[in-house]
């Protein structure tokens with residue numbers, strides 16, 4: 033029986049999953065061939081250059097508390113990474129608020145809203161929530177007033193579905209992680225006051241970003257794989273050939289490869305189609321990104337700002353120079369508008 037040490041492991045897709053799998057399998061002794069359809073690797077986490085500006089496919093950043101992932105990033109990026117604190121904001125009724133929402137933000141809100149939010153937080157700890165939807169999760173953390181004004185609109189606008197139909201993990205990985213960053217428990221007024229007055233247990237988890245843009249990370253990983261004899265075929269579409277759902281060969285353009293194992297990181301629907309298997313009905317979220325090169329500097333210093341209001345056709349703006357200044361030419365700025 034073939035093992036991963038015999039024939040090559042064919043990895044379809046040269047995005048993060050494909051490249052990192054290839055590198056780690058190679059370190060474990062396997063021969064690897066990565067097949068990537070695009071001319072450059074990186075997939076959704078790639079970056080592109082125009083006129084000295086570097087844009088990711090919507091700015092990306094590394095953020096992990098997992099020591100293995102952190103050690104891997106340190107090993108690959110070595111000194112070529114910048115570390116920075118979160119600088120995020122949320123735009124609401126003509127004003128900008130720090131994100132994640134901080135208890136101090138309540139003092140910035142229009143008075144009636146601040147009072148209602150304060151009362152919500154005071155009584156929220158006594159309420160029961162199911163925690164089975166995004167809506168329930170946020171209601172428990174922040175209460176109905178902040179949910180209604182900050183979270184409902186943005187989430188619905190961004191995902192295109194009501195927060196009642198959205199899985200609670202969307203809140204856990206996004207909003208809840210943000211709350212943990214500040215170690216704030218905004219579930220009752222006493223905790224709120226304590227946090228506000230003392231900045232109790234404030235912990236900043238820095239983000240990591242390759243100095244010259246995300247592509248630098250994937251160039252480094254590619255160089256490591258190639259230096260050890262691995263193949264990375266870019267501009268090449270992969271096609272699976274097999275019988276009864278079992279893969280026998282992988283075509284990389286005109287080349288037929290007999291793999292010991294295949295790792296498929298491209299859309300799963302494509303693999304099912306190529307193997308004549310039933311194609312799962314998976315919904316996808318479309319996203320339009322406008323990369324804008326700006327001659328002058330920007331008025332606000334945020335990495336990201338969330339715009340939840342219905343009359344604005346976009347939902348986020350991110351500013352790459354606050355990830356790494358080396359992504360823009362001197363004295364210029366750039367914005368990425370998400371729609």
Ligand SMILES: Cc1cc2nc3c(=O)[nH]c(=O)nc-3n(C[C@H](O)[C@H](O)[C@H](O)COP(=O)(O)OP(=O)(O)OC[C@H]3O[C@@H](n4cnc5c(N)ncnc54)[C@H](O)[C@@H]3O)c2cc1C
Nearest residue numbers: 045047048049067068069075076077090092093269270298
């Ligand atoms: C706007 C945006 C911002 C994000 N920000 C972050 C962030 O800050 N931090 C974070 O951790 N994650 C972020 N993510 C998520 C992250 O980008 C993805 O989880 C990650 O890039 C997925 O990597 P992947 O390798 O699984 O898939 P992909 O990147 O989709 O890679 C699949 C690859 O397969 C290739 N392919 C497809 N068909 C074929 C074929 N027939 N033959 C050969 N190759 C093929 C594609 O070209 C692609 O390169 C963000 C995502 C988006 C969209």
